[in-house]
Amino acid sequence: MKDKIVIATRESQLALWQANNVKAQLESLYPNLSVELLGMTTKGDQILDSPLSKIGGKGLFVKELETALMDGRADIAVHSMKDVPMAFPEGLGLAVICEREDPTDAFVSNNFNSIDDLPKGSVVGTSSLRRSCQLRMNRPDLVIKDLRGNVNTRLRRLDNGEYDAIILATAGLLRLEMQDRIRQRMSAEESLPAGGQGAMGIECRSDDVQTIEMLAPLQHEETAIRVTAERAVNERLNGGCQAPIACFAILTDDTIWLRGLVGSPDGKTMIQSEIHGHKDDAKSLGVQLADDLIARGASTILDAIYQ
Numbered sequence: 001m002k003d004k005i006v007i008a009t010r011e012s013q014l015a016l017w018q019a020n021n022v023k024a025q026l027e028s029l030y031p032n033l034s035v036e037l038l039g040m041t042t043k044g045d046q047i048l049d050s051p052l053s054k055i056g057g058k059g060l061f062v063k064e065l066e067t068a069l070m071d072g073r074a075d076i077a078v079h080s081m082k083d084v085p086m087a088f089p090e091g092l093g094l095a096v097i098c099e100r101e102d103p104t105d106a107f108v109s110n111n112f113n114s115i116d117d118l119p120k121g122s123v124v125g126t127s128s129l130r131r132s133c134q135l136r137m138n139r140p141d142l143v144i145k146d147l148r149g150n151v152n153t154r155l156r157r158l159d160n161g162e163y164d165a166i167i168l169a170t171a172g173l174l175r176l177e178m179q180d181r182i183r184q185r186m187s188a189e190e191s192l193p194a195g196g197q198g199a200m201g202i203e204c205r206s207d208d209v210q211t212i213e214m215l216a217p218l219q220h221e222e223t224a225i226r227v228t229a230e231r232a233v234n235e236r237l238n239g240g241c242q243a244p245i246a247c248f249a250i251l252t253d254d255t256i257w258l259r260g261l262v263g264s265p266d267g268k269t270m271i272q273s274e275i276h277g278h279k280d281d282a283k284s285l286g287v288q289l290a291d292d293l294i295a296r297g298a299s300t301i302l303d304a305i306y307q
């Protein structure tokens, strides 16, 4: 049993909330444990701060944190599962997946109560291809405008009047106690979430058995099963939260219901599929769903984006 654990974390308000949440859970499990936060800036944060950047790529928010784990400067890193690439560097891995917060997308606006309430031609802010392709499909009249930055930056730009509405993850707003900003939690039919959205995962060194053992109680089995199915879709399609891919699993008793879609950024083509199966087959259900999306033409859309 360790007496000290260091958490590598980004310094956005949301990342700090998540790290502090894990710190509090560990300290309540282990009264003699001290947990420290090691704050750092990632490539992803620099891009968020840069007004002209449209650079994509996987793992932008996790690489520096992983270096700190490999160097031994930190023992664990707390991630939003939506931002975690499928493959981990040699010697690192995911120890646990924690209980999921509300996985939906939130409609946020100062003047309108829902997507349906938006007048023709309204300006909606999001930089997520997954969100914009679904918005365009349902409402071809809307004008989608780029919107980057952390949650506070995005809300400030909404309040400045640059957008009629913006779309954010419900989970982030709830964690930051900004639930009064949410006008509508969008249904899966309106905006199918990103794989892993709303769930936190904890990464550590694969040979650090003491830490892995201490983290074990934080694992939430239902969430882990759902997120495993969703991540298998992204892995097969070679995409993450930067791609126009949505996938969302629900678990009822032992049965997974997994839905997925790949949309063209212009909102003109939407390839959708779903599958049911046993929870023990989470990963293979995700692969099967991805294969079905490919069979229906998903690669044409994705190849054009990945180039």
Ligand SMILES: NCc1[nH]cc(CCC(=O)O)c1CC(=O)O
Pocket (backbone or CB within 6 Å): 080, 081, 082, 083, 167, 168, 169, 171, 172, 196, 197, 198, 199, 200, 241
């Ligand atoms: N890509 C940024 C990101 N990564 C995780 C969250 C929200 C919290 C979560 O999904 O757990 C967000 C912000 C957003 O999409 O609005």
